[in-house]
Amino acid sequence: MLNISGLTEGIVLDHIQAGKSMDIYFKLGLDRLDCQIAIIKNAKSRKMGKKDIIKIDGGLNLVNLDVLGYIDHKITINIIKDGEIVEKKRVKLPKIITNVISCKNPRCITSIEQELPHIFYLADPKKEIYRCQYCDEKHSSHK
Structure with a gap:
């Protein structure tokens, strides 16, 4: 041991x-x-x-x-x-996460304004889906 x-x-x-x-x-x-x-x-x-x-x-x-x-x-x-x-x-799934994941949507304001924080909110706790606060892009592949 x-x-x-x-x-x-x-x-x-x-x-x-x-x-x-x-x-x-x-x-x-x-x-x-x-x-x-x-x-x-x-x-x-x-x-x-x-x-x-x-x-x-x-x-x-x-x-x-x-x-x-x-x-x-x-x-x-x-x-x-x-x-x-x-x-x-x-720990619990956080309701909001900042600067942990990045938005992959090329049209999202975070792609243009580099200094903006990447903020995602928990849209579906059962499926563990987060969405970008700015463009609503879905993110769920963190596992």
Whole structure:
């Protein structure tokens, strides 16, 4: 059994779909942080078979929960203080996401006005479909 030393203070992103941890690592901007981060790929899981785990030394303010919810809303966030799990959080599909995905419509104002933020709203929660706030272009292929 592989053992990664525990955190004294930080967060653990658990129940990540196997193989998705590196995508999450870069989309959350964890590569730009100056703290210890452990990525465990293909860990054994009774519930999922295999899963990925990311351990981050530091506070919850290091993670954008909207980005995490958009990438995979089944992830569990364990908050660690004094070496113990003090809280478990679940993320949800965010109602609005900004600058996470880009509009692919060449006629969208975001194609011309490069400095505009790319804002998408959750149009269909069941099908996990987002639409561009400016042109209503559909986006659903984030999985």
